[in-house]
Amino acid sequence: MDLSLSPADTGALLLSLRVSAVAVFGAFPVAFAAALLLARVNFPGKTLVDGLIHLPLVLPPVALGFLLLLIFGTRAPLGAFLLHVFGLRFVFNWTGAVLASAIITFPFQVRAIRLSLEAADRNLSLAAETLGAGWWDRLANITLPLALPGIVAGLITAFAASLGEFGAIITFVSNIPGETQTLPLAIYSALQSPGGEERAVRLSLISIMLALIFMVFAEFAQRRAREAA
Amino acid sequence: MTVEVRLRHEFPGFVLDAAFALPHAGVTALFGPSGAGKTTVVNAIAGIFRPREGYIAIDGRTVFDSGAGIFLPAARRRAGYVFQDARLFPHMSVDDNLRFGWRRAPAKASEDEMERIVAMLGLAPLLSRRPRALSGGEKQRVALGRALLASPEILLLDEPLAALDAERRAEILPYLERLRDEARLPMLLVSHSLDEVARLADDIVVLREGRVALQGSVFDVLTRLELPSLAGAPPAGAVISATVGPPRQDGLIPLAFDGGSLLVARLAASQGRPVRVRIRAEEIMLAREEPKAISANNVLAGRILAVSGGDPADVQIACGPTRLVARITRASAARLELAPGLPVFAIVKSVTVDASA
Numbered sequence: 001m002d003l004s005l006s007p008a009d010t011g012a013l014l015l016s017l018r019v020s021a022v023a024v025f026g027a028f029p030v031a032f033a034a035a036l037l038l039a040r041v042n043f044p045g046k047t048l049v050d051g052l053i054h055l056p057l058v059l060p061p062v063a064l065g066f067l068l069l070l071i072f073g074t075r076a077p078l079g080a081f082l083l084h085v086f087g088l089r090f091v092f093n094w095t096g097a098v099l100a101s102a103i104i105t106f107p108f109q110v111r112a113i114r115l116s117l118e119a120a121d122r123n124l125s126l127a128a129e130t131l132g133a134g135w136w137d138r139l140a141n142i143t144l145p146l147a148l149p150g151i152v153a154g155l156i157t158a159f160a161a162s163l164g165e166f167g168a169i170i171t172f173v174s175n176i177p178g179e180t181q182t183l184p185l186a187i188y189s190a191l192q193s194p195g196g197e198e199r200a201v202r203l204s205l206i207s208i209m210l211a212l213i214f215m216v217f218a219e220f221a222q223r224r225a226r227e228a229a
Numbered sequence: 230m231t232v233e234v235r236l237r238h239e240f241p242g243f244v245l246d247a248a249f250a251l252p253h254a255g256v257t258a259l260f261g262p263s264g265a266g267k268t269t270v271v272n273a274i275a276g277i278f279r280p281r282e283g284y285i286a287i288d289g290r291t292v293f294d295s296g297a298g299i300f301l302p303a304a305r306r307r308a309g310y311v312f313q314d315a316r317l318f319p320h321m322s323v324d325d326n327l328r329f330g331w332r333r334a335p336a337k338a339s340e341d342e343m344e345r346i347v348a349m350l351g352l353a354p355l356l357s358r359r360p361r362a363l364s365g366g367e368k369q370r371v372a373l374g375r376a377l378l379a380s381p382e383i384l385l386l387d388e389p390l391a392a393l394d395a396e397r398r399a400e401i402l403p404y405l406e407r408l409r410d411e412a413r414l415p416m417l418l419v420s421h422s423l424d425e426v427a428r429l430a431d432d433i434v435v436l437r438e439g440r441v442a443l444q445g446s447v448f449d450v451l452t453r454l455e456l457p458s459l460a461g462a463p464p465a466g467a468v469i470s471a472t473v474g475p476p477r478q479d480g481l482i483p484l485a486f487d488g489g490s491l492l493v494a495r496l497a498a499s500q501g502r503p504v505r506v507r508i509r510a511e512e513i514m515l516a517r518e519e520p521k522a523i524s525a526n527n528v529l530a531g532r533i534l535a536v537s538g539g540d541p542a543d544v545q546i547a548c549g550p551t552r553l554v555a556r557i558t559r560a561s562a563a564r565l566e567l568a569p570g571l572p573v574f575a576i577v578k579s580v581t582v583d584a585s586a
Contacts (some may be wrong), residue, residue, distance in 0.1 A: 126277050126317035129303040131330030131379050137304075143328075145320045 011178055012186035014204055015139055018163035019182055020117070024155055025100035029105055032151075035113035036139075056121060057107040061100075065171025068100060095172035097180050101165050104159040109147075112154020113147070120146035153221035160214035163207070183207050232383050234417050236273055236283035245269055245280070245439040251383070251415040258430035258447070259419045262461045265436040269406055274417065275310045276303030276523070288382045307334075317367040318362035320524030323371050324356040330379025338380050343516050349411065350374045365399035370404060377412065383409075384416040390425060406584050423460065427451055427468050428583050435459055447510045452552035454537040454545050466509035467553045470585065473502045481526060481539045483584070486562045488549025489582055491580060492526040498584060505585040510543060510556035514576040517565050527577035529553070536567050546575055 001163040006015075034053055038046065056064060072079040072090045088097035095166050128142045144151075166184040173180040175189060187203045190196035232251035237244075245266045251257045259267050272278035274285055276292065285293040287308065294299040309330075317326050324462060327347070331337060333562055338346070347353055350370045361448060369389050389405070390398045402425075409416065409429060420426050426433060426447065433450040435443040442459045443450055450456065452467050473496060474483035481492040484506055491506060498504050521529060531548040540559035544567060545552060553575055567573070 067451065121316075123312070123314070123316055124318060126303075126319070127310070127312060128329070129277060130275050130310040132304050132307075132310060132333035134302075134304050136489070176294075206499060223457070 008177060009199070009202060010182050012181055012203065015034065015094065016163055016182040019097045019101055021164050022157050023098045024105060024159045026098065027102040027106055027109060028155065029213060031109035032113055035110045036115055038110070039117040053110050054107045056104050061104060061165065061167030062171050063186065064103065065100060065168035068168065072099070072148040073095070083211040092174055092176060092180065094179055096168045097182060100168040100172045103164040104165050104168055105162045107156050108158040114148035115149050117143065119127055119150065137218025149221050149224040153218050156221060160211055162216065163210055176220050185201045230340045231288065233284070233286045234270065234274060234551060236270060236280045238280035238282070243439055243447065247439065247441050249434045249441055249444055249551060250332065254413045255427050255431040256409050256416045257432040257434060258420050258426040259417055259434050259436060260421065260426050260460065261436035263421060266439045267309055267436055269437070271387050271417060271419055273385065275302060275308045276306045294551055305378065307382045309376030310378050311369070311372045311384070311386045311389045313472055315325050315372040317368055317371055319354055319360050322356065323352065323358050323360065325359065327352070327369055327375050327378055330375055332496055334414050335362040335400060336380055343378060346374055346377050349407055353556050364397065365393050366400045369393065369401055371406065372394055373404065381414065381489055384414055386416060386418045388419050389420070401523040402428065416424060426436045427466070450451070452545055454535050454543050457543065466507060466512070469506040469551055471506050473498050473504055475500055488551040489529050493578065493580060496582060498582070503585045506581045507581040507583065508577055509554060510554045511579045513555035514578065515544060515551060515555055515557060515565065515567070516574045516576060519574050520576060523576065525578060529575045529577060531573055533567055533569050533571045533573055535569055536562060548575070558567055
C-alpha cells in the first residue's frame, strides 16, 4: 500500500488546519466574553443564553449546516446583504467552513474558559482590588494568567474537534476540493469513488495522528492547569 | 491619621450595627467571638463589602457615606489588607507580589523605603521564590510587605496568625510588633486570641453579635471584669506599660510603671526602653496583710475596685492609675471577705515582658 501523500491529500490537510485555526482563534474573543459573562455575572435569562451557547453541542451538524444555508445563502436576506454590501460570500467558500466550524466548536471553548475562570480564585482578585487594581487590571493580570492553562486546553480541544467536523460543512458549503474539502470530506469522497479505499486509509491515518497529537497537547495543558491551581 | 467607622447592615438573623474610631497610629484590636461580625467590618472598611447604611472616613477622606451615595471602590481606598490565608498571587514571584500594590500606588514608596520594609520583614532571601515554595509564616510576612508597599492609609489585618501553628505564630509576632512600632499607621487587627491582643494592641474594640460591647485602651479593657463573659474566654490578665530601670545590686531589674514597680531577673530590653508587661490573672495571689518572708519578688499594694460573681472570681485591683486583675477561687474571696474599697496586696508570681514603642 502506498502511504505517500498526493498533492490533493496535502491540500485537504492544509485546508483542514487552516479552517480549524481561523475558526478557533476567530471565535476565541467571543467565546471568552461569553464565558466571562456566564462565570461572573448573574442576569435574567442566563439559563437561556447558556442553553443557546451549548445548542451546537446537541444539534445534528447537518441541521446546523442547513440552518446556516438558510441564513447565509446568497438568496437569504442576510447572505444577500453581506454579498452585495461587503462582497462577503460564505456558501461554497472556505470561509463558510470556518463559520460552521467556529459555531460547532464554540461550546467547547466557552465551557473550558468558563470552568477555568470559575476555578481561578475569586479571593485573589479581591486581594488585587485592595492593592489598587481596577477591573481590567485584575482581569489581565490576575484572572487571565490563572485561567490560562485551562483556556489553552479548551482551545486545543476545540481545534481537535473542529478538524473532525463533517455534517455542517458539507451541508453549508458543499464538498469542493481545494476550497471546502477538509480531511473528513476528502475521506468521504475517496470512499465514494471506485478504488479510493487506499486514499481513504491514508487520510484516516493522518486524521488519527492529528487527533492524537492534539489530545496529548490538551492533556499536557490540563495537567499544567491542575498544577497551577 | 484617624479612621471613623459607622456601619449598619441587616443579614438574615444577624444585625451588624457598629460604630468606633481608630484614634491614631497604632494597633486597634477588633476582638470578639466568631460570628460577631469582625471580618464583615474589615471588609466594609476595605471596600469589598458594601453595607446598607453607614459612614467610613480614612484620615479625613470619606470613602463610604450611604446618605450621600458615596462608595469608593476598594481599588481606590488605600486600605492595605492582610488576609488570614495570605492570598499571594501564585503565578508571580515574591518580588512581583510585593511590587503589585507598589506599582499601582498613587504615591509610590521610594526604593529606599521598599528596602527598609523588605529588611524589616526579613524578605530579602525570599524575593525570587514562588509563593508555593514558602512556609505559612513566610507567606504572611510577604502578604504584610505587599500590603505595606501599596502605601496604605490604614492596615487591616484579618486574623493574620490564625492559620499558623504556635511556632509560626511566635515567628510572626515580633514582625507585627516592629510594624506597630515603626509603621506609624493605624492598624485594625482582627483577633479572637486575648493573648495576641494583649501583646499587640493599643486599643480594643470588643464586638459581640454585631455590636460594640466594650472599647477603650488595652490597659483598661483587659482588666474589665465583664470582658470574659463578653468575649467567651477567660481574662488574659493585665497589660502594664513600664520603663526599664537600672539593674539593682542584687541583679534584679526594676520595671517602673505608673503606680509602682516590678522586679524581673532577666530582660532582653536595655535600660530606659519602654516595655509592655503582661500579668496573667492566674499569676496573682492576693493577701489582706502585707506578706513578710515570702519568696516572690513582687508584692504590689493596691485597692480592690470590683469583685466578679461566679467561681473562680475575678478581682479588679487599682495600683495607683494602673489596673490589675487576679483570678482566685470563690472560697478564697469569701474567706478574705474581699469587697470594693479594701486595700490588698497583690503577689505577682510571674510576668511576661514584650517590646513596646
